[in-house]
Amino acid sequence: MTEEKTARPHRARPESLEALGFPGELPEDWQQRAVAALGRRVRKQPDLRFFLNACVKCGACNDACHAFLGTGDPGNRPVARQDLLRAVHRRHFTLAGRLFPKLVGALDLDEAMLERWYSYFHQCSECRRCATFCPFGIDTAEITMAARSILAEIGLGQKSVAEVIAKVHRTGNNLGLNPRALRHTLDSLEEDVREETGMDIRFPLDEAGADILLVTPSADFYSEPHVSGLIGYAKVLHAAGISWTLSSHASEAANFALFLGSDEHMRRIARRIQEAAEELGTSRLVFGECGHAWRVAYNFPALLGGDVPRPRHILDLTHELIGNGIIRLDPSRNAGMAVTLHDSCNVARGSGMGVHPGGQLDIPRAVLAAAVPRTVEMPAGTTGDRTFCCGGGGGLLTDEMMEIRIKGAAPRAAALRQAVEGSGATHMAAICAICKSQFSEVLPHHGFDRGMVVGIMQLVGRALVL
Amino acid sequence: MDVLVTAAFAFLLGGILLRMTVFLRRPQGRGVQPGLPIRGGRLGLVEALLFRRLWRDAPSLWLASMAFHGGLAALLLAHLNIAPHLLRAPGAAAMIGGLAWLLGRRLVLPAMRRISAPSDFLLLLLLLANALSGAAFLWLVPGEMSLLVHQGLGIVLFLVLPFSKLLHAPGIVLSPSRRVLHD
Ligand code: SF4
Numbered sequence: 001m002t003e004e005k006t007a008r009p010h011r012a013r014p015e016s017l018e019a020l021g022f023p024g025e026l027p028e029d030w031q032q033r034a035v036a037a038l039g040r041r042v043r044k045q046p047d048l049r050f051f052l053n054a055c056v057k058c059g060a061c062n063d064a065c066h067a068f069l070g071t072g073d074p075g076n077r078p079v080a081r082q083d084l085l086r087a088v089h090r091r092h093f094t095l096a097g098r099l100f101p102k103l104v105g106a107l108d109l110d111e112a113m114l115e116r117w118y119s120y121f122h123q124c125s126e127c128r129r130c131a132t133f134c135p136f137g138i139d140t141a142e143i144t145m146a147a148r149s150i151l152a153e154i155g156l157g158q159k160s161v162a163e164v165i166a167k168v169h170r171t172g173n174n175l176g177l178n179p180r181a182l183r184h185t186l187d188s189l190e191e192d193v194r195e196e197t198g199m200d201i202r203f204p205l206d207e208a209g210a211d212i213l214l215v216t217p218s219a220d221f222y223s224e225p226h227v228s229g230l231i232g233y234a235k236v237l238h239a240a241g242i243s244w245t246l247s248s249h250a251s252e253a254a255n256f257a258l259f260l261g262s263d264e265h266m267r268r269i270a271r272r273i274q275e276a277a278e279e280l281g282t283s284r285l286v287f288g289e290c291g292h293a294w295r296v297a298y299n300f301p302a303l304l305g306g307d308v309p310r311p312r313h314i315l316d317l318t319h320e321l322i323g324n325g326i327i328r329l330d331p332s333r334n335a336g337m338a339v340t341l342h343d344s345c346n347v348a349r350g351s352g353m354g355v356h357p358g359g360q361l362d363i364p365r366a367v368l369a370a371a372v373p374r375t376v377e378m379p380a381g382t383t384g385d386r387t388f389c390c391g392g393g394g395g396l397l398t399d400e401m402m403e404i405r406i407k408g409a410a411p412r413a414a415a416l417r418q419a420v421e422g423s424g425a426t427h428m429a430a431i432c433a434i435c436k437s438q439f440s441e442v443l444p445h446h447g448f449d450r451g452m453v454v455g456i457m458q459l460v461g462r463a464l465v466l
Numbered sequence: 467m468d469v470l471v472t473a474a475f476a477f478l479l480g481g482i483l484l485r486m487t488v489f490l491r492r493p494q495g496r497g498v499q500p501g502l503p504i505r506g507g508r509l510g511l512v513e514a515l516l517f518r519r520l521w522r523d524a525p526s527l528w529l530a531s532m533a534f535h536g537g538l539a540a541l542l543l544a545h546l547n548i549a550p551h552l553l554r555a556p557g558a559a560a561m562i563g564g565l566a567w568l569l570g571r572r573l574v575l576p577a578m579r580r581i582s583a584p585s586d587f588l589l590l591l592l593l594l595a596n597a598l599s600g601a602a603f604l605w606l607v608p609g610e611m612s613l614l615v616h617q618g619l620g621i622v623l624f625l626v627l628p629f630s631k632l633l634h635a636p637g638i639v640l641s642p643s644r645r646v647l648h649d
């Protein structure tokens with residue numbers, strides 16, 4: 001069976017788990033601990049209890065998951081994934097499951113089950129596409145997050161995610177860049193832009209009193225096509241005459257604690273950003289192109305409580321600046337491009353943008369259309385709130401997961417091929433650091449050039465009339 | 467027998483209410499809202515009951531499910547003496563047809579077999595047995611025995627339902643992710 005030799009990410013080392021307050025190794029009594037953790041999670045989160053109880057096994061979600069479509073592994077069907085947690089929940093928390101486990105599909109949490117949890121809950125990118133197919137909106141991502149948090153509580157964490165969370169707590173960003181290195185990077189960007197435009201466009205860091213604190217994924221500091229996006233933000237803010245700054249205390253928009261399903265760590269990372277804003281005395285937060293970061297940011301009021309305002313998306317701001325004529329774009333500077341938009345799952349299905357419902361789908365399209373001569377769409381059912389995950393979300397973006405990442409990108413690649421062959425698309429724009437990295441790496445395996453992958457703000461930066 | 471049926475029905479209602487209370491509590495502690503920003507804005511009750519997305523995604527499943535649930539609703543009304551002569555025959559036909567389709571696809575499609583537990587089949591069978599025994603009593607072999615069989619099956623159904631996945635019913639309106647995100 002294909003099912004048994006499935007992908008699994010490297011396990012976190014004991015030190016990195018302990019740094020996050022989790023046990024470093026599987027404890028003796030891991031079964032009891034895991035079941036207790038499941039009980040706590042379900043009590044705290046009625047929506048999880050609903051998702052575990054309401055499934056009627058109708059199969060409407062059967063073909064919704066890119067991981068299933070790409071691998072063909074039935075264990076990657078959304079309902080099969082949910083059932084791994086559901087079966088254990090049934091066994092321990094329902095009368096029928098305690099009395100007649102076989103009858104109702106209840107299973108014990110034994111070692112084999114633990115293995116399956118570790119593998120299948122790490123093949124889910126928490127993209128929620130399946131939830132839009134389920135008549136009851138059952139959200140597998142929520143179940144995956146719960147399962148991963150339970151795994152962490154018994155010392156089974158995913159290496160890259162655990163390390164990244166520890167790093168952001170320590171240094172303020174996923175890369176572990178210190179303020180000096182960051183300033184240095186920004187200096188060289190200023191130089192590049194001066195050469196390109198002949199203008200002094202600043203990349204301010206830690207400047208108190210700026211109007212806007214810009215928070216962006218740290219990928220924007222070091223590799224393409226991400227850096228070009230950062231240049232795009234700087235140019236737009238410069239052209240609009242808005243004073244802004246980055247922060248070395250919060251030099252990261254990404255919040256990998258969402259992937260782990262740890263509310264506590266998610267809050268801690270989010271709070272850093274709030275602290276930075278307070279320290280610098282900036283009243284407005286703007287987020288750069290990062291999918292899951294935007295989902296978390298969109299939820300700041302609920303997450304951080306009090307009167308924390310909702311941050312703004314850089315695309316929303318740019319859209320407004322274009323709309324009222326403060327900045328002007330010249331699409332002919334992107335001549336020859338026909339660009340299709342890959343909606344990032346966490347933007348399309350996990351958040352909103354601007355003031356109108358559906359803004360998270362319309363605003364990126366409007367900005368893109370203003371920046372390039374021609375835009376095209378991929379087939380219906382693969383975009384908008386039905387967008388396919390890039391295959392690298394949810395913490396899957398590691399080398400050891402490459403095979404599943406390539407396969408998971410297959411549905412998106414097929415849709416892109418239709419846009420290329422049918423409508424002459426030359427590029428695909430993404431608004432998420434993970435999507436951009438993932439596509440740059442895996443699209444070549446599907447016969448595309450890695451240079452096809454661009455960011456919207458990158459294109460805006462090129463089209464901007466300074 | 468009537469008393470038993472009524473008691474079992476009261477048990478069912480109590481069970482539903484008890485299980486529903488769980489979902490009326492607001493989620494606490496979790497910082498990220500579970501809502502899905504589905505295009506078209508707020509899901510109204512009409513949308514919730516019509517399952518338009520399912521209609522587009524899986525029309526045959528939608529049809530079978532609508533036939534079954536619609537038939538069930540019609541027969542419930544008929545049992546409460548509301549237009550019984552009007553509702554009985556179409557209700558029974560819809561319910562039996564819908565259930566047969568649901569059971570058939572669960573048996574025949576490998577993907578469906580794979581995701582099904584024995585209880586998923588048994589529940590459909592129990593519902594089908596209820597519908598068929600009622601139809602038999604009405605139209606094929608009227609009489610004391612048939613009625614007893616139908617009532618007995620009814621009692622079993624009412625006793626089993628609160629422990630089943632019946633919970634998808636309140637979920638139509640209370641599902642956390644069907645509460646739209648933009649609240
Ligand atoms: S959330 Fe996405 S990756 Fe996870 S099961 Fe659903 S469709 Fe698949």
Ligand code: SF4
Pocket residue numbers: 054055056057058059060061062078079133134135136137138
């Ligand atoms: S669509 Fe929803 S109810 Fe149907 S099998 Fe999938 S998760 Fe269960």
